[in-house]
Amino acid sequence: MAAPPPIRRVTKRRVRTRANLLDAAFAVFAAKGFGRVSIEEVCEAAGYSRGAFYSNFDSLDELFFALYRQRADLIADQVSGALAQDGPDLDVPAAVDRVTDVLLLDRDWLLVKTDFLVHAARQPDIAATLLEHRARLRGAIADRLARARGHTELPAVLGDIDAAAHAVVAAYDGVTTRLLLDKDVDAARTWLKQLLTALLTDGSGTTG
Numbered sequence: 001m002a003a004p005p006p007i008r009r010v011t012k013r014r015v016r017t018r019a020n021l022l023d024a025a026f027a028v029f030a031a032k033g034f035g036r037v038s039i040e041e042v043c044e045a046a047g048y049s050r051g052a053f054y055s056n057f058d059s060l061d062e063l064f065f066a067l068y069r070q071r072a073d074l075i076a077d078q079v080s081g082a083l084a085q086d087g088p089d090l091d092v093p094a095a096v097d098r099v100t101d102v103l104l105l106d107r108d109w110l111l112v113k114t115d116f117l118v119h120a121a122r123q124p125d126i127a128a129t130l131l132e133h134r135a136r137l138r139g140a141i142a143d144r145l146a147r148a149r150g151h152t153e154l155p156a157v158l159g160d161i162d163a164a165a166h167a168v169v170a171a172y173d174g175v176t177t178r179l180l181l182d183k184d185v186d187a188a189r190t191w192l193k194q195l196l197t198a199l200l201t202d203g204s205g206t207t208g
Contacts, residue, residue: 014055014056017048017052017055017056018056020046020048021042021043021046021052021053021056021057021063022066022067022070023046024042024046024047025037025042025045025046025063025064025067026067026071026108026112027045027108028041028042028045029064029067029111029112029115030108030109030111030112033111033115034064034112034115034116034119035115035119037060038060039053039060042060042063064116064119065126065129067112068112068113068116068129068130068133069129069133071109071112071113072113072133072137073133073136075102075103075109075137076133076136076137076140078102079099079102079103079137079140079141080140082095082098082099082101083095083099083140083144084144085098092200092201093197093201095144096193096196096197096200097193099196100189100193100196101189103172103176103192107179107180107183107185110176110179110180111180114180116130117130134169137169138162138165138166138168138169139165141164141165141168141169142161142162142164142165145161145164145165146161155199155200155201158199158200164200167199168196168199168200171192171195171196171199172192175188175191175192175195176188178191
């Protein structure tokens with residue numbers, strides 16, 4: 001009977017090393033693009049050896065997926081937190097302000113996320129990972145809209161709550177495409193606030 005594989009102990013040092021590798025990889029991926037980065041470049045940016053890399057990740061793909069999950073989960077949590085600050089009566093303009101401040105916080109993240117999208121588009125199993133995280137983000141939005149139902153009316157054209165959440169994410173996707181090209185964060189934030197306010201209200205900034 002074969003011996004079981006050794007179990008990697010999770011020490012404070014290992015946790016710190018993994019975090020440093022992820023942070024370094026994020027900076028390198030944002031600067032050069034996934035597919036143009038080697039393990040050596042990530043190690044050099046983090047100040048570690050290849051041995052330290054392989055004690056935490058089996059491949060650059062695994063690191064990339066871990067990085068994506070980390071950032072996507074963080075943003076989903078931030079969106080959930082931003083949407084949870086109102087009572088049952090959803091203050092749409094205020095909520096839009098908070099969410100757009102979170103979503104457009106980091107252009108480098110948008111570059112890395114776009115790389116992940118292109119990578120996933122060619123590999124169905126990876127696409128499933130991306131869809132899972134997008135579904136979590138939509139779920140956070142849908143949950144908040146559902147809790148506001150009966151207190152805050154949404155435009156009938158949006159259909160049900162899930163369709164409204166899809167529309168919010170689609171608006172964000174469109175705005176961030178422009179942001180990636182013109183690099184104007186302030187303009188993108190203003191445009192997204194206007195678009196989401198018009199989408200979720202009658203366009204005047206008030207609900208009803």
